Amino acid sequence: MMRRVYLDNNATTPVLPEVLEAMRPYFGEQFGNASSIHHHGQETRAAVERARESVAALLRCRASEVVFTSGGTEADNLAVFGLARSGDHVITSTIEHHAVLNACKHLGKYRDECRETTGCEVTYLPVDGRGLVDPADVKRAVRSNTKLITIMFANNETGVLQPVAEIGKIAAEADIYFHTDAVQAAGKVPIDVNQIGCDLLTISGHKFHGPQGVGALYVRKGTQLEPLLYGGSHERSRRAGTENVPGIVGLGKAAELASSGFERGDDLQHRRMAAARDRLERELLKIEATGLNGEGAPRVPNTTSIYFDGIDGEALLIALDLKGLAVSTGAACSSGAIEPSHVLIAMGLPPERAKASIRFSLAKQNTEEDVDFALSLIPEVLTRLRQLSPVYRPVGSK
Ligand code: PLP
Numbered sequence: 001m002m003r004r005v006y007l008d009n010n011a012t013t014p015v016l017p018e019v020l021e022a023m024r025p026y027f028g029e030q031f032g033n034a035s036s037i038h039h040h041g042q043e044t045r046a047a048v049e050r051a052r053e054s055v056a057a058l059l060r061c062r063a064s065e066v067v068f069t070s071g072g073t074e075a076d077n078l079a080v081f082g083l084a085r086s087g088d089h090v091i092t093s094t095i096e097h098h099a100v101l102n103a104c105k106h107l108g109k110y111r112d113e114c115r116e117t118t119g120c121e122v123t124y125l126p127v128d129g130r131g132l133v134d135p136a137d138v139k140r141a142v143r144s145n146t147k148l149i150t151i152m153f154a155n156n157e158t159g160v161l162q163p164v165a166e167i168g169k170i171a172a173e174a175d176i177y178f179h180t181d182a183v184q185a186a187g188k189v190p191i192d193v194n195q196i197g198c199d200l201l202t203i204s205g206h207k208f209h210g211p212q213g214v215g216a217l218y219v220r221k222g223t224q225l226e227p228l229l230y231g232g233s234h235e236r237s238r239r240a241g242t243e244n245v246p247g248i249v250g251l252g253k254a255a256e257l258a259s260s261g262f263e264r265g266d267d268l269q270h271r272r273m274a275a276a277r278d279r280l281e282r283e284l285l286k287i288e289a290t291g292l293n294g295e296g297a298p299r300v301p302n303t304t305s306i307y308f309d310g311i312d313g314e315a316l317l318i319a320l321d322l323k324g325l326a327v328s329t330g331a332a333c334s335s336g337a338i339e340p341s342h343v344l345i346a347m348g349l350p351p352e353r354a355k356a357s358i359r360f361s362l363a364k365q366n367t368e369e370d371v372d373f374a375l376s377l378i379p380e381v382l383t384r385l386r387q388l389s390p391v392y393r394p395v396g397s398k
Pocket residue numbers: 010011070071072073074076097099152154155156181183184204205213214215332
């Protein structure tokens with residue numbers, strides 16, 4: 001059988017065995033609707049509430065401030081559409097995930113109750129060459145009608161960590177709601193909603209070894225949020241619909257495992273992963289005509305985005321996949337798209353360099369042998385592609 005190594009953990013992570021075990025009973029004997037009053041409902045209600053406590057511990061908030069959703073996309077949409085109304089101004093950045101970016105684009109078309117297209121105004125803040133939003137730009141963008149600032153915690157393509165605590169301070173001083181998409185931060189760096197000073201924060205189970213299709217939105221107590229869905233009074237009327245009990249239990253277990261690693265501060269697997277990422281990066285950057293996207297910025301410990309001049313990233317991805325190595329050209333949802341990454345373009349990369357970029361994202365299950373495998377393939381495949389490239393000129397050649 002062909003050896004396969006998975007270095008695309010920012011797209012999704014494998015569910016940990018402990019998470020699967022925690023979920024298993026809720027597909028079988030513990031099947032009750034968490035809203036039912038009888039024994040079966042009480043059992044699943046208790047499981048949902050335990051999971052809520054675990055997520056709250058991960059985010060350092062109250063359990064009552066956690067709203068379960070169908071994933072990161074829904075949580076981001078709930079934050080944006082739950083707060084912004086016609087006539088409001090919203091501040092975001094050009095490097096957000098499409099779950100925020102396209103929600104904000106839609107806000108521009110938002111119709112009020114009289115069906116007038118008054119819309120919301122949205123400011124898209126730029127980033128510098130390292131992929132960082134400047135808090136001074138956030139401050140300058142604030143207007144009297146600014147309702148919401150939504151800036152991500154960690155970027156999915158580069159892993160660059162944004163100065164969210166500084167932005168939180170600016171939002172608090174101006175009395176504006178602050179939402180941060182922490183989908184790519186959860187499980188990778190500690191999160192504390194009070195330290196960040198955010199009113200809303202998004203996480204998604206499948207990015208830190210929980211199941212796909214479940215996430216959560218932290219909603220600070222007192223935040224007036226309009227629901228996206230109308231129905232029953234689930235999730236304190238913030239998200240109608242029968243709870244996805246197995247998913248929520250899995251998310252809770254994944255949160256518990258992530259928190260315990262950070263609390264002990266000695267998560268060996270986590271440190272090993274960071275060291276493996278660093279070695280992979282160091283070795284790849286020794287290859288000529290390569291460079292790191294996000295160099296000089298603080299980053300999560302699992303991600304590295306590297307450009308390989310003269311090649312097409314998608315061609316490299318496919319060639320590596322044929323040899324058993326799974327990587328990405330950027331956001332999972334944009335794979336197949338011909339457009340270069342909006343994140344890398346926003347960082348000032350020329351389109352050819354953005355298209356020549358590959359994202360490697362590790363997780364705890366990855367080993368040094370996985371990195372050896374990647375390093376045994378990439379230089380050879382790259383040389384072959386560069387030989388075929390009509391544009392690539394080896395360094396030093398005329
Ligand atoms: N936000 C970020 C930063 C992401 O990376 C993703 C997924 O790629 C999402 C939001 C969407 O999360 P989900 O896949 O749970 O809808």
